[in-house]
Amino acid sequence: MRSNAVIFSILCLVAGLATQAVAERAGGAATPAAQATDADPVKVLVDRLDLEKYKATIKGLTQFGDRRQGTDRNRAAVDWIEAQLKSYGCPTERIKYVYDPPPPAPGRGNAGGRVTTGLAPGGGRPRGVRTPTGVNTDPMKQPDAKLRALNMPPTTPGPREEVYCTKVGTTHPDEMYIVSGHMDGHGWGEAANDDGSGTAIVMELARIFSNPDVRTERTIRFALWNNEETGLNGARAYVAERQALQGKENPPGSGRYPEPTWLGMIQHDMMLFDHGAPRADGTMSREQRPEADVNVEFQANSKFAAQSQALAWALEVANDKYATDYPASVGSHMTNTDSTPFMEVVAAISVRELERGTQVGNGWDPQWHQPTDVFTTYTDQDFRLGLNAAQTTLGAVATLTGATLRK
Numbered sequence: 134m135r136s137n138a139v140i141f142s143i144l145c146l147v148a149g150l151a152t153q154a155v156a157e158r159a160g161g162a163a164t165p166a167a168q169a170t171d172a173d174p175v176k177v178l179v180d181r182l183d184l185e186k187y188k189a190t191i192k193g194l195t196q197f198g199d200r201r202q203g204t205d206r207n208r209a210a211v212d213w214i215e216a217q218l219k220s221y222g223c224p225t226e227r228i229k230y231v232y233d234p235p236p237p238a239p240g241r242g243n244a245g246g247r248v249t250t251g252l253a254p255g256g257g258r259p260r261g262v263r264t265p266t267g268v269n270t271d272p273m274k275q276p277d278a279k280l281r282a283l284n285m286p287p288t289t290p291g292p293r294e295e296v297y298c299t300k301v302g303t304t305h306p307d308e309m310y311i312v313s314g315h316m317d318g319h320g321w322g323e324a325a326n327d328d329g330s331g332t333a334i335v336m337e338l339a340r341i342f343s344n345p346d347v348r349t350e351r352t353i354r355f356a357l358w359n360n361e362e363t364g365l366n367g368a369r370a371y372v373a374e375r376q377a378l379q380g381k382e383n384p385p386g387s388g389r390y391p392e393p394t395w396l397g398m399i400q401h402d403m404m405l406f407d408h409g410a411p412r413a414d415g416t417m418s419r420e421q422r423p424e425a426d427v428n429v430e431f432q433a434n435s436k437f438a439a440q441s442q443a444l445a446w447a448l449e450v451a452n453d454k455y456a457t458d459y460p461a462s463v464g465s466h467m468t469n470t471d472s473t474p475f476m477e478v479v480a481a482i483s484v485r486e487l488e489r490g491t492q493v494g495n496g497w498d499p500q501w502h503q504p505t506d507v508f509t510t511y512t513d514q515d516f517r518l519g520l521n522a523a524q525t526t527l528g529a530v531a532t533l534t535g536a537t538l539r540k
């Protein structure tokens with residue numbers, strides 16, 4: 134079975150990386166920095182990530198305001214993202230679908246399941262102080278008049294597009310990892326963190342893997358979903374349109390696989406802010422907490438839980454080896470993100486600043502869907518958490534796809 138083969142190869146990777154790390158420690162590597170030497174092509178690729186480039190990509194996305202789906206500013210952002218990906222040398226394609234939402238149900242609150250079950254969305258148990266969350270819909274809460282005007286045109290139902298680009302593998306072009314984020318936002322800010330920060334990780338990885346000296350044995354697809362905020366509609370459209378095309382050579386004999394077989398899907402959503410829990414009076418620390426971490430979540434109640442967990446540990450191992458500042462933590466309650474439509478089909482995980490259900494859902498990110506989610510809200514300590522997530526995913530995906538450098 135393909136699924137067993139995938140989990141076996143991921144487990145081998147985790148075991149291999151761990152064994153190597155132990156051997157390097159026992160074998161007298163001179164310094165911790167020698168754990169990953171310059172001879173390691175993955176380390177060379179991780180070192181091509183740069184805080185200022187990451188910030189510049191987020192800044193570029195914020196020029197389109199909240200990038201709300203179904204608006205001209207959203208369509209302009211899709212065009213801009215595609216132009217950037219092309220400029221990196223990553224060939225692009227688009228998914229087209231239609232979004233005609235049903236009228237909103239009256240009186241729908243934001244209980245998030247906790248009132249009835251005591252558990253957070255995703256199944257985790259919330260702890261500590263909970264502060265209110267929700268989506269801001271009041272334009273006047275945005276104090277920046279220029280940004281308010283940019284975000285003013287309303288969304289309209291109809292056709293939608295989203296863009297992806299692909300790095301084709303050399304020896305296994307028919308097998309693929311999907312690396313993704315969502316480019317739409319809402320709440321009358323700039324969607325800088327939700328999800329400019331994840332979109333920029335995907336774009337930065339596309340840039341680095343598209344460097345002309347980089348080879349990967351397996352294929353990598355970099356996808357920027359639209360319509361996440363309305364119910365994961367862009368990711369759902371991708372699964373609906375392309376799941377059945379997996380692994381089919383087209384045209385036959387061409388060696389081309391428009392939809393390589395999915396080996397795993399890694400989603401990035403809200404990557405910057407881990408200032409801890411709200412205090413008893415509802416206030417938050419202004420500083421990134423020293424214990425900040427990159428949260429990697431799989432869903433224990435999904436069909437591919439075992440495979441997804443193995444993929445999550447592959448990221449944790451890569452984080453240990455390659456991330457410069459912040460550790461990774463693995464959790465089992467992935468929820469409310471674009472990896473959800475994939476989790477019954479393939480190994481699927483979410484990478485985030487916090488746990489989605491128990492922490493973001495408990496008010497740990499006060500900018501979430503608010504007018505304050507703008508570029509200037511965040512410090513370099515915040516942006517650095519996102520950069521560490523990029524180092525983590527890049528390290529894992531480069532290892533999983535067999536990345537090498539051509540001399």
Ligand SMILES: [Zn+2]
Nearest residue numbers: 318327362502
């Ligand atoms: Zn959001």
